[in-house]
Amino acid sequence: MSYYSDASSEDMHDELETLGWYHYDLSRHAAEALLLSNGTVGSYLLRNSNGGPDCFALSVKAQDSVKHFHVTRTEDGYMFGFNKFTSLQQFVSHFANQPLLGSDTGTLMVLKSPYPWRVEEPSIYESVRVHTAIQSGRTGNDLVADAPPLGTKEGYLVKQGAFVKNWKQRWFTLNRYELKYFRDKMCEEPIRTLDLRACSAVQFDYSHNRVNSFCLVFPDRTFYLCANTGVEADEWIKILRWKLSQIQKGR
Incomplete structure (x- = not known):
């Protein structure tokens, strides 16, 4: 047609x-x-x-x-x-x-x-x-309702502990260059905030007996995370790598 x-x-x-x-x-x-x-x-x-x-x-x-x-x-x-x-x-x-x-x-x-x-x-x-x-200076009539900001993401991931190598579910939020994790979605104060400007790499992890696992490499520690599905892991890796690439360009 x-x-x-x-x-x-x-x-x-x-x-x-x-x-x-x-x-x-x-x-x-x-x-x-x-x-x-x-x-x-x-x-x-x-x-x-x-x-x-x-x-x-x-x-x-x-x-x-x-x-x-x-x-x-x-x-x-x-x-x-x-x-x-x-x-x-x-x-x-x-x-x-x-x-x-x-x-x-x-x-x-x-x-x-x-x-x-x-x-x-x-x-x-x-x-x-x-x-x-x-x-x-224009109207927002053609905007998608409640469209989230570019480059933000949130969701549950399972994280390996730093000293006791057990795995616990945590709520993660990604905004700008900060990756925060909380005990659960309802908590207001994060357990820790990771500054992606200090992160050197984000990659799939094959060192643990877990599927959908990936890691963030920092100078003093590598954080091991696990998503519920391969699709979720791929989405996290792609957006985190994109963040790192944009940080590199801004330097």
Whole structure:
């Protein structure tokens, strides 16, 4: 099915400027980290690709991964595969009812919720070009309700003790460059706050007889953590590694 119109390049340029989910020069890696940590299945965003000024990538969160689709701007619309759309909003409306197909795995996905770029984060993440609604001066009508800040994550992990090598469940929160853990979700005071600026590596751990285990390497100690599922472990590792990469860039 194809769509054609007399849409001008200027109209399409104006549409991009007002599109609340266009993240322009957000990288592929950063898009994956953002959607995996904060998005839900069907969350999507548009970003520039390396193919040229009229080439874009639509990044969509699947069940346990992020899929990327090529979108090309022409003189009178947008091309996606063999389909042509007069506007990006028409493209989204079309695929809100008909699923996208991830060709590498055959995964079917429906575009459910745009991920906005107007969310707050510290200056260390300027490379991902995140802005606030106040800075934009525009309304928040196209924002996802209660969208969490970029790069935050929380959840239960099992942690190995420092001296007695037993494993206990703790509630972890990740915000900016601080990883805190609490006795449980209801506690207000953390047991400890880890400063990721001192962390040298985040990696899977195969030294313990536990699946879904990973570790954070600090100068004075390596913290061993375990997630409930492989998907959760992968999400934690990806967002933590992304944090470290952004900290390195800010130095």
